[in-house]
Amino acid sequence: MRLPANLHPDLRVRVLARLKKSAGKWSFSFSRGERAVMRRRTPMPVSQWAEQHRVVGYSSVPGRWHNSITPYSVGIMDASFHEAVRKIGVCKCPQSGITEAIHNCIGYAIDRSPGPVMYVYPDELTARENAKDRIQPMIEGSPRLATYLTGSADDKSSLRINLQHMPIFLAWSGSPARLGNKPIRYLVLDELDKYQESKKEASPEALAEKRTITWRHKARIWKLSTPTVEAEGIWKFMTREAQAVFDYHVRCPHCAMEQLMTFDRIRWPEDVRDPEDVLSRQLAEYVCEHCGSVWHDGDRDRAVRLGLWRERSTGLELKAHLDTHRPANIGFHLPAWLSYFVSLSKVAASFLRWNASKNQVDLKDFCNNFKAEPWRLHRVDRDEDRILALCDDRPRGIVPGPLGDDGTPRIAALVAGIDTQGSDEHRGYFRYVIRAFGWGQEDESWLIQCGTAPTFPALAEILWGSVYRDGHGNEYRVRLALQDSMGHRTKEVYAFCAANKGRIFPTQGKQHQAAPLTYSPLEYYPGTQRRIPGGLRLLKVDTTFFKNDLAAKLSIAPEDPGAFHLHHDTPLEYAREMVAEYYDEQKQAWVCPSGRDNHYWDCEVLALAGAFALGVRNWKQPQQQTKTQHEAQSVPASPRYGARPGWWGGAR
Template identity: 45%
Template sequence: MSAAPCLVAPSAPSDKVEVVEVDRALVHALGLPVPELDQDRKNFFLRFSFSSTVRAAFRAPVGMRPAAWAEKYFIVTEGSRPGPWRNENAPYLAGIMDAWAEPYVRDVTFMAPPQVGKSKIGEILVGYISDRDPSLTQYVVPDETSAAELVDERLRPMFEDSPRLSKLLTGAPKDLTAKRFKLRTMRLMLVWAGSVARLAAKAAKYQIRDEVDKYPEAPSKKETSTEALLDKRQRTFRWDRKIYRDSSPTKESGPIYLAFSAASARFYFHVRCPLCGHMQRMYFTDPDGRPCVCWPKEEAEADRIEDGLLAWYECSRCAGHWDDAKRDRAVSRGEWREEKTGMELFAYLRLHKPRRIAFHISALYSMFVSLSETAAAFLRSKGNKLALRDFCNGYLAEPWKDYAVERQEQAILALRDDRPRGLVPGGGVVSCLLASVDTQQDHFIYRIRAFGWGGDSTTWGIREGRVETFEDVERVLWQDEYKDPDGKAYPVRLTIMDSQGTRTAEVYEFCRKHVGKIFAFKGEQQMAVPHTFTVIDHFPNSPRKIPGGLKLLRGNVTYFKSLLSGKLSINPADPGAFLLHAETTEDYARQMCAEYYDDADGVWLCPDHKANHFWDCEVYCLIAADLLGVRHWKKPEDKPAAAAVHHSPSTSRGSRSGSRPVPSAIARRRG
């Protein structure tokens, strides 16, 4: 205390003086003299005051998130825009910083290309921690040279140039080195990934792991991985530890991609078109294979495109052209959305409270990288494997993987026969029509396929395409007629509809509306059986119950994709062939070649930006056939029409529709 306590008459406290009422026992305990006139009093008023240092220590911190703190106190000391930090220069960074500060979040991963500000987040968090919650902190970089550059070029200027942070410096030059970075409030431990001694030196509540894909896989032959050693440094801070890691990706086995894939929730930045207002994620080429970054068809010289700023971005909704200025406007009005649900970042975080979250962004979002630079980098990468890898890592922020196309497009097109689209084969060779629907954010991809009789039956593609609404799906599946050359109509017996993604609740409602004709489907890479059912009681992300529940079909997509791959290799003239109609397009063939089998993990994978919707649809059709047990169906013997009256319609196997009753669920199950 700065002044000795004394007894006073009742009065109000001031900004620097406290007045409290105390009893006689406390007065005697403090050894304070009691005036003779007050000897009989039981309570007294005590006046005292604290020094400014003590007051500052006890003062509750004012709530402030990292993004707001950065705009108020952080100074950029290098780069093209030095001066006070402005979130508007990189709007996508603010959400990541504030998400890191959520109390339940423990691990944040940011996979991004160079020059989008990912390392700047680490610097801001160091300043924020030292000012708001001084605690043991490790800043991990690839090597000792990087640590020295970090201190000399970024951290020391950051603290010295900020009026707020400069108050935390001790004033001793020896306290601002790569081996010793000491503040008045805390010590920042600079760690380089190649040093076992530095990695294992001390525990830390906070860790900033910068450019993790540049770390050595292990700091020495006797040690485990660098990431595993770092994880052990936080064991004693079980309940409040936090990690922020960033890097440009290298390969799928690299630390940043592994951490990104392991996150409980992954977020992508969606921007708002300045022309039509549509929210969308930015792609170089979208999942349907449509180019999004475009340039004049007559121009193929990379330097001319880059120097003349000839490239533009095409809106997925209105097809409007964005130059760099419009792109920047679109980004400034953007927001992070969760990959599967499409929910806004903080709405998702506060509902689900995930511990491990990850963010991905490409150079397309950065105001410091023109669209024309990205287009030129792509053109320069053609025919150059190393340049293509650099484009993939350094612009798209995607891991590089060498893969071979398992099924050539021309081999797929060789499966075409001479039937027009929509015509069912005649002669009684077809047992039923089955269908599938792949659900996208604003449209549907469908496939209708005919199946023969028995286990080695040939199958025929009847119709495939894209529709926009659920009403269109109803029309294609159950209103349009599919006939053979004799005019015999075949109804669609069963449909499998993808229910994952952002429209799960809508798909559930649609399947409930058409119960018995369609199943909502969820694919899984590993299952003990080919397929099974799970009863769903509630709509996703909602307390609302599904009346009567919903049977969700779950299927082992790894098993059925391998089955499909084998069928595609059967000669078109052999039994069991997988045939297509004569109007099958090259786009269909491309999508059937999109996925490849990863021997290391034993799963099928699809490279980013390759459309695989028809491939998925064909997989779903095979699941439908297996669910119905089509492989067990026998072709009925030809009988005179008069004989049919002796058979009950429920048991007849010679009906004109070519279909047969659905066996029990138990009989249909496989394995």
């Protein structure tokens, strides 16, 4: 140690002696504040931090935060602070708990990774209310977060909260001034689809996002909203900006099989059509797609607790996809039937409310607030009047008569298509069509009969116990029937088809496949070890192929070759269901809007597939067949190479 040159000699001697005696040993300690600043905490995910430090006040479930109430929020919270992620979009239903989950993310940031925060709301009143009712109580209610308060009343205004180490700003979409001139690390855009656009400025979303530029890769942006339309807001982020979109897969509490919940599997008694009755009596239930077990709300909640997020295109679990592909922008889709706060009966009641009123406002409510999907104005080119214009003067059940005076038959074969509805023998029914197909490549066809059969015996009587005649008394029977077997009463359909083998096939629709029709052998009834007597063949149908064909046929004028004819008594219900679906250019697929029945459309698709399976367009008319057989007699066929006709032969 170097001493000052002007130090008094006696003092110099004493200092040197003290230094020599201490032999260079020095002791010191950090103050409490220094220790708090330099303490290195054990890393933990947001979901774990929330259960330890978050106290929820403004909620139907107040008290300490529990991840088990909203299990799907765990993945959203933890993914928000993955090192690769920058923007997080959540397309959600109301009453899902996601807003509170994002408050958890901000609380975690206050405690563990501080930086300026900005919440953006649709309007000023909503911003002030959220500051008072949610954000300030979140900080004051948590013992950990409360230590960061300054203690000054001036630092807790309704539009700015000053903590000891960071500010929290509140803004709204209608005020560009509130959205500018602030460097922001954490940005929360709440109810994005309700923002008010300014004619003079860029969109509120764009203005707010520019505030995060200086924080670069350390910034985080959350976009939360119930969807409204496709072209804007949260759905635009999900479809155009998000590099990965995740769906929540649940696990059945009975069979432990993983599945993606859909509205189509929510059931309620078919004889109950009053939405208030379904809601008050809690009649809705969910049917597992694997074991067929029935879930009530408690089972649904258990299934959700056992679930996980999977990426829509790769199928990878959330963390595995983030670690492997490292997307910067990610999206989560959350419909209402996953929420602990929304009963299955409430979802069903919303659908029934629209089904009863046919009011487009009710349909928008169901799409936006329960399916968490945007409202689409469906354009239908094939309106009901155009369908009914295809009717001729034949009564129901009558087959077109022969061609000309020589009795040449007009009809080659009768084919049926059946759509299965209901979940058991007592509540189910069958929609069917019977269609007559003519000879030749034109594929001209005539509707003979359509309707509903209540039971399998009644269906068998309609298909094979009945004889259909033309005006000259010639008799015809159904040559082949195809029946939908997926989603409803699969075991019963298989048993029915096995009992009528050679006359009917069970079918499974595929949106796309290599060939229009493919066959798959079946040995056991689904979900059991019980053998199907003699086995069965499942006919897999490329529905896009045949729906395109059906749409083309509906555009042919009745007087032109290849027309698609209806009988004189065709019901309006048939016409309505034939215009239910539309072709979505973006998805490159046929889509049926929620709440619209399309049973007869599906039946006609199966009837076309049945005619294709028979190869009717390649059959020879009787006169042509006779000529071909006569010519063949002059050249004996070798038995070794003789053709063996299929079970459906050639012409009848």
